[in-house]
């Protein structure tokens with residue numbers, strides 16, 4: 557068991573003037589170093605869960621709640637959004653609307669400036685995160701002249717400068733072309749490799765299968781399944797009940813399950829290639845031994 561960083565404790569949240577909770581009795585722990593994917597159909601509660609992890613729900617949005625969310629040992633009761641944002645940063649779908657500065661460099665420095673950082677420390681961190689987010693050549697450019705993928709990387713860079721332990725990306729690749737989407741996934745993979753906790757909402761099940769270590773499955777405001785990605789994606793019928801499809805490669809293997817007697821379905825191309833190679837090895841081996849036993 558790793559170190560808990562975000563804990564939902566039977567947490568339910570009601571938006572103002574609503575009678576039904578948007579998320580119901582969520583009970584789950586995210587540990588430091590996890591890369592957790594939140595999946596589920598529209599209106600399942602994924603974004604609300606993200607907003608709860610940084611205290612925006614309820615502290616900014618209002619509304620009612622039951623239970624608790626504990627972020628780095630601070631409870632909702634005992635903290636406010638600025639306490640949570642020291643630990644958790646979030647990037648939303650429309651990164652561009654968050655930008656206010658004339659250059660990428662100033663945009664990265666903006667939050668640090670507001671928080672009263674020393675100039676030398678700001679310069680150090682701007683350069684540091686520009687390198688890790690592959691933005692050094694754009695420092696003098698306007699944030700509004702970047703591509704969608706570059707803007708998402710800039711939004712991540714702005715967060716990283718504050719050194720949060722957890723980064724949440726809520727559908728931040730949904731408006732990007734495949735190249736931009738790959739840029740963002742590549743970046744978060746690297747941040748995860750460096751030890752950051754990543755929480756990501758994304759409808760691209762192939763990418764979620766490839767990159768995440770754990771999946772949370774939301775449906776109608778409830779957390780229906782939570783566990784290692786490879787285990788969650790074995791459960792086709794259950795996932796289909798929650799309106800989630802398997803990655804294509806997993807679905808194809810599922811179709812061949814009876815023929816090949818797979819013990820575990822592959823969830824990405826690398827695993828599929830290994831699984832089929834192993835099977836072909838077994839098949840060739842058994843043919844060979846059959847031939848040997850022929851008279």
Ligand SMILES: Nc1ncnc2c1ncn2[C@@H]1O[C@H](COP(=O)(O)OP(=O)(O)OP(=O)(O)O)[C@@H](O)[C@H]1O
Pocket residue numbers: 571572574578579596597598599600601602603604605774
């Ligand atoms: N500001 C709001 N006021 C009232 N109800 C809201 C508000 N935002 C979301 N909801 C409701 O809360 C529920 C959960 O919505 P949420 O946006 O968390 O789902 P989601 O899984 O993120 O959906 P999507 O994939 O469409 O973004 C839905 O029933 C939604 O209508």
